[in-house]
Amino acid sequence: MSWPEEPVIYEVNTAVWLGELSREAGRLITLADVPAPAWHAVTPAGVDAVWLMGVWERSLPGLAIANAHAGLRASFHEALPDLQAEDVLGSPYCVRRYVVAEEFGGDEGLARARAELAARGVRLVLDYVPNHVAPDHPWVTEHPEFFLRKENGEIELGRDPYFPPWPDVVQLDAFSPALRAAATMTLASVAARCDGIRCDMAMLVTNEVFSRTWGLPAPERDFWPEIIGGLRALHPETVLIAEAYWDMEWALQQQGFNFCYDKRLYDRLVSGDVEGVREHLRADPGYQARLLRFLENQDEPRILSELDAGAARAAAVVIATLPGATLWHEGQFEGRRVRPPVFLARRPVESLDHDLAAWYRRLLAVVADHGVRRGDWSLLEAEGWPDNQSCQRLLAWEWEAADGARHVVVVNFSDQPAQGVLPVGWPEKFTDLLDGGAVHEPVSQLYVELGPWGCHLFVTA
Structure with a gap:
């Protein structure tokens, strides 16, 4: 299924969504048997793709590390005061294998979900994490050469250049030719099961950032052109989305990504910097057409916890009518204010604003029905x-x-x-x-x- 030039993407937290559907139905609901009304709810008029965030197998050792981490436990209780042990699944970005978790229906369930979306003219987006894997990923024992190691031989924990390591993941060696070949095949295996891929923290494995983070000399060829070149030979139509920060958007566009996160626009909207927004929009239209605009995602606060209702609506009109891709977060339309950590499979009960949801859905429908973002x-x-x-x-x-x-x-x-x-x-x-x-x-x-x-x-x- 071909993609539109200005796609609209709707992000769904898979674990939370399926958990709520299961509790409503009084039985386990997986991706294989999501009821039609639930698919209808996440594919409103004007949406071109659904991002099922967090479908892959999570790590049991990673879960144990998360549960032992005082800071993470505090964030869990803050978001979900009645937290139960079964509410914590571990991080979806601590990937054990790129196989759909059994509790979500496995790869067969994902195939059913993709077919349901395709029947509605909607594409499927999934995650890929290039920088690190879970400590029990099969590569740890089968391909130890894929990893960075300390002087004592221990595998380094995954990290970026500005913050302490993430305790639940281990660091891949982005400069290793063997790892790059394996990463190409992994990315291709993900592409075979979806229409678009969101690449987590994509800038971390660029030669510039990886060399700076680890103090290593960079190879002649950059990571993404090599990996994406291999992917395009197998899946030329797959849309690639880079989670990008630190003003790396242009570089990642040049390295092969279709769209890159526009975090700068988000920051300026949230801060109310009108002139900053205007200055940002003076950039070349070709560059802007390959940005992904958003007000929420699984990592950012709910917009109504940052802006009052009027400002949030105005910001939504901005996002909905600019060039590039747009990203909308499940629960944003209904006015949810709590963003649960991605480790959790449940979120708190909140009062939902059905009038606001109707306004959002009308906005997206108007933009789509009238071809606002054409030309x-x-x-x-x-x-x-x-x-x-x-x-x-x-x-x-x-x-x-x-x-x-x-x-x-x-x-x-x-x-x-x-x-x-x-x-x-x-x-x-x-x-x-x-x-x-x-x-x-x-x-x-x-x-x-x-x-x-x-x-x-x-x-x-």
Whole structure:
């Protein structure tokens, strides 16, 4: 199934989701027998792919290490005050084998899930962790040459260059030719079971970062071009998504990734930095088209624990209408505020905001149904008056499709009113798709006046 240029991805915490479905049904639900209404709930209109986060076999030694770690245990209890022993599964990024966990239905269950999604025109995304594996991964005994070791011969724990090691995983040697060959085959085996792969902490195995982290001389060829080149020979259509930080997005795009996390945009939206957002969006459109925009994922706080309701909605309109891929997190639409650690298989009961969920679903549907993100994208600069510079609070851009369809998005990303004029002429009537379909008369310039966190999504009528 081919991918759209601007895909919309919906992330689901597999363990939490299946656990809730099982409790509702009074029996074990696996990926092989998810009820149709549950698939419908995670494939709302406008969603192109579902990321089933955390399907692979987890490590029992890794689980024991997590349970013995005081800091992790504290985070578990903070998220889930009535924590029970069975709620802790271990980290989905402490992978024992790239085989679907039996409790989730095994590889056969995953194949059924992929077929269910495909029947709805939706693609499947899975995880791959290039930097480390679980301490009981078969490679530890079968291929000791794949790992970095201390002077005493012990395998190094996995880490990045800025923080202490992760205690539950062991470090692969990204410079080892043998490891690279094995990694290529592993990535290909994942690609055979899905349509897209999200690569965890993808920058850690680049020559630049790996050399800096471990003080080792880098080989001539970088990790990802070698691995991705091998993958493309077998699975040319697989979309690759890099979890990327430290301004490594451009480098990873050049090394073969289709999309890279846009953490900088996330940080600026959460901090309310309107000018920072605008400056970020002045980057080359080709670069922006290969970013993945998000407000939540399994590693970031729930957006309603960071922003108030109005700001969160305005930020969602920004994310939904920019070029590139977009990522939405299960529970975000319903207004959940607690992000359980990925080690947990259960989350707390929270009051769900069904009106907010309906708003999110309508936003995604409107963007998809009206082809908002088609054609050429350009940033717009609102102008004000000498005695009124509230236009600086406005974020605005335009999409113009080859067939002449035009959309203009305007967001007042502030808690104060804002006015401004946009250099957009509308020789015909135009409609605001977000305010119930009000029709406006032709104008030579577009004057906008928005209350706090207000938004317009205009289209020629």
